[in-house]
Structure formats: structure tokens, C-alpha cells
Amino acid sequence: MALNFQDRGSASATRVLLVVLVVVSIACMTVYAREGAGGPLHAVQSAFAGAAAPFKAAGTAVGAAGEGAAEAMADATASEETLTALRERNAELTELVTQAEEYRLEAERLSGLLELKSKYQVDGVSGRVIGRSTDAWNQRVTIDVGTSDGVEPGLTVMGPAGVVGQVVSASPGSAEVRLLTDPQSGAAAVVQSSRAEGVVRGSLAGLLYLENVDADVTLSVGDVVLTSGLGGSYTRGLLIGTIVRVDGNANDGTRRVIVSPNEQATSFEEVIVVKSAAADSASGSSGGGSGDAGSGSGGSASSSSSSAGSAGSAAGNGGGGQ
């Protein structure tokens, strides 16, 4: 009887705890959704992301070790005779060649970045990718430069082939970059040939869609898409990608345009955080807002064109998103 009484007491305590935890969770979600990017919960999240950065960097080393182990496994399954004959002769050479190849690839990537930097006359800071998203629903990377290097939320991030994303939070030694392919990303864009404006959005499928383009504009495969800088979300005039598919024709309201992303999250290791670029400074625009596609405050488009205005505002009204 006493035990039953105790059970009932514990059971009701569990129910009370359940209610409390559910209420706390919902309250956190509500505050998070309503506060801006500078709100307390976003700040705590940013601090945690900064604290987790060294562990993510360790994970990158673990990942490389895993790849090495996989290669070793592949070697182990090869013919023992062949391996014995080649192992001694090739061991040192293989190591040297591997190292040299690594340096060559790194030099190639860095030279690509430098080329891009000089092409767009970018003033920025370069950094390395040290971590990737810990969950499936967000496409982010962690880079090893932070507020101590002048990196701040809202700055545009470029990979070796063009824009890859935007800084969403920064701590002294690291920063979180939301990739363009993230469904919550939105960048005001312009098609280079026709000057048609729209918004490039990511998706869960990893594709980039060009939306909000005037229906009467003709778009073709191969057209180059650049950031327009409207809304102040992304630095103006930087390469986003090229149109690879157009489903539907001009004047078709349901037309769907797919843009090839510059880089996959797994393919780039070095980036440049753009503080300013020649095209950007020429227009007087600067990267300051957040390019979230979600709702929030801040950012405005100052264009007389209605489509340009809507594109800029749609891409630049972030700040309150994830």
C-alpha cells in the first residue's frame, strides 16, 4: 500500500515535470522565433556553436582518419602478393606523392580564391572550413575565423567559384556560415544578360531555385546569376552560379528555374569572408543584413522597380530566421 502511494506520488511528480519541461520548451521556441538574430537565445546558440567549434575541427581530423582507414581496408583486400611486392618500394614514395598532391590541391584552391579575390577586388579575410552541420535540417559550415578577425553576422562568404553562403553567427575564433543551398537562405539576385531580378533560394534537395522573376523575362540555360545586393543581404555583383534548367516559358506563372550551386558543402575547404567588394562599394551597398528567407525584421530594398523591390525585400528581410 505504501509502495503504491509512493508510486502514485512519483508518477504525479513525473507528470508535473513533463508539463514543466513541455512549457519551457514551447516558451523557448516562441522566444526564439520572435526575437531577432541578436536576441538572447540566438546569442546563447552562437556561444554554444563557438564552444563546439574545436570539437567539430577534431571531427574533421577524425573524418580524414576514417577515409585513411577505408583506403587501408581497400588495400588489405587486394592480393597479398602484389601488396608485398609493391609495399616496400612504394611506401616512402607514396607518402611523398600524397603529401605533394595535398599541397598541390591546396595551392590550386588557394590560387583560385586569390584569383576570385582579385577579380572582384574583394576586401576580406580567408578561412578554413573546420566543421559541418550536426543536424540534417540545416546546411551550415563552421569556419576558423571569427569576430577577432573582423568577421560579423551578415557578411557574404565566397568559395573558389563564387558565393557559397552568409555568416549567421560569429564568436571570437570561429563563425557559422549558412550555405546558399540551405532552405532558409535567400539571396537577392540578378541575371547578368537580361538584368532580370529575383531571389535565389536553397532547398532540402540541395538545389538552388531562382524565384520572383518577372514572368515576361526570357531566361535560358547558361545565363549567369549574380548577387544584386538588394536588401543589403549579400555583397553586390558576386557570382552565384549559372542557370541549368528552366521548366516552363516566359509568361508562365509556374515557371521553375534551377541554378547550379557553386560548391557542394562537402567540396570546399577554404573560403573568403567578404567585407567589401569593388562592385559593392561602387553602388554604396554593404553586407549587413541577414539573408534569411524566414521572417524577421531589418533589411529593405530601395528600388523603384516593383519586382526588384520585392526581390530585395524577400531576400533581405531576415534576421529573425534560424
Next chain:
Amino acid sequence: MDNGERIAAGVGAAMAVLLQVVVAPHIALFAAVPNFMLAYALVIAVTRAQSCGLVMPFVLGLLFDLIGGGPVGACALLLVLATFLLSRASALVDNGTLFMPLAMLLVSSLAVELLYGVLLMACGMDVSPLQALVYRGLPCALYDAVIGLVMFPLVVRFVVRRGTQQPGTPTIL
């Protein structure tokens, strides 16, 4: 849950967090990143049906939200609800076979992943429910279930000490 079990469960939770940060991003398959924290919380709920606590899943969920980029509180809410319901269901339908806990693990991980997608959409993520289901919900749930399958015997071996407490005694942690 005695002190030894609490410590073992705590160590297991810490390892789940570490695996999530260090390993999970590097073993993603087709953009599906496994959720070690979810899998661990669910396995604990299944194996400790009578004495599964709510604080640990809440803390794990909150850490997942804070380390990742999702809305703070979303994963915490789902983990608390999922472990509570799963432990109750497990206590009711567990027939001593391995099939039942594994089936519940799969169903609950699918439910949590789908509801997490729904919460993200409610918080402003502009994606279609079908995309969320096909590209994230299903693959992630399957991956989580596989991780849970691997964790299950480890948790039974190292965390759960059957027969050390009176059955039916609920505890908070």
C-alpha cells in the same frame, strides 16, 4: 534507477553528444545526418521503460538545438514527449522479444524526425511537407533507427542493470 545506472546513463549521454558533434557530420548519407542524441534517448526509454526520466532527454534535446542551427526548444520538446510516450508504450506492449523495442524505436524516430520538420516549417522554413518527408524525415529516421539498433545492446550491457530495483518504480531522472 540506482546511482551506478545514473552515472552510466550520464556517461552514455555525454558520449552521444560528443558523437553528434564530432562524428555525425562526417557519416552523413545523402544529406541525412544521424541523430545520436535522439537515438540514445529513445533507446534509454525503451530499455528503461519503467524508470525512464525526462530531464536527460530534455537536456539532450536542448543541447542538440543549441549546437545545431534549429529553433531552441524544438528538439527538447520532441525528445521529452517521445521518451515519455515511448516508455509508457514500451511498458505496456513489451513482450520480451527484440522485435517490439526495435519496431517502437523505428516508429518513434520517424515520428520525431517528421514532427521536427513540422516545427521547423512552423518556425518559418519554406519547404514543402513532401520534400521534408522524402529528403530528410524518412532517411534520417531510418539512419537514427540503425544507430539505435547499434546502441541497443550496448545500453543493455552497460547502462541497464535488470533486477536491481523493484519493477514499476518510476523515477525522475
